[in-house]
Amino acid sequence: MPRLSVWMVRAALLHLGTGFTVGGLLLFNKGEPFDTGVWALLQVHVDLLIFGWIMQLAMGVAYWILPRFAQPPKYGRTWLAALAFGLINAGTLISAGGQWAGSSGWTLVGRAAILLAGLCFAVYIFPRVKPMEFVTPPGR
Template sequence: MPTLSRWFVRTSFVYLAAGFTLGGLILLQKGLGILPGVWVWLPVHVFFVLFGWILQFTLGMAYWILPRWGVIEGRNRGNDRLPRLSYIGWNGGLLCLLLGPWLRGAWLSQAAAWFNGVGGTLLVMATVLFLAHSWPRVKPFLT
């Protein structure tokens, strides 16, 4: 497994642990009512589980499994600059989305909206970068 795939997968498990911890705290509040401010973190829980765990794990597996067609620049998966930038953008976007509820709780709602916008933009850009790298590697099966 290439190093970048391992980073994608390992980071996805960190988001899995963080997302399940937030989900557990939200369920604790729902059942016992002892953590009233935890509902603000529901969007972060959803983003961590969906984008941080599931999609980042999928990107790591896709980078590893997609076919290797020829040698480009001495590497069998092509130039890895775009997927590396995708990894950085993906995790930067998720961390920006983490700051949104925290800043909203500190009465900085405009900063929270700005971080949410930057985080969403980084996620979209990271997806486009990963697709730009992976699209040429998808080829029909030749017999």
């Protein structure tokens, strides 16, 4: 597995653990209410799991598993994928922090970074998405 895929999957797992912890706190508060302000963390929970875990895990696996180029560089313009990795993590943390603090400005900045991450990764991965080539066995 390429190094960038490893980092994406590891970061996705960190977001999963953090998102589940926040979700567990919300669930505990639902059964045994201790603070009404905990519900402000609901959107943080959603951001961490949707963007931090699911989207980043999909990007990491796509980087690893989609066909590589025959000629070097075999992974293409990897700087775009690395930029997407940085943007999605920064955007998720900024957006979650903005939601937690109640700052719509920071939330918007974080969401813009997540959008840019998606665009960077789409531009990076598009040339690697190819139709399957069928090879007929000799003698048929």
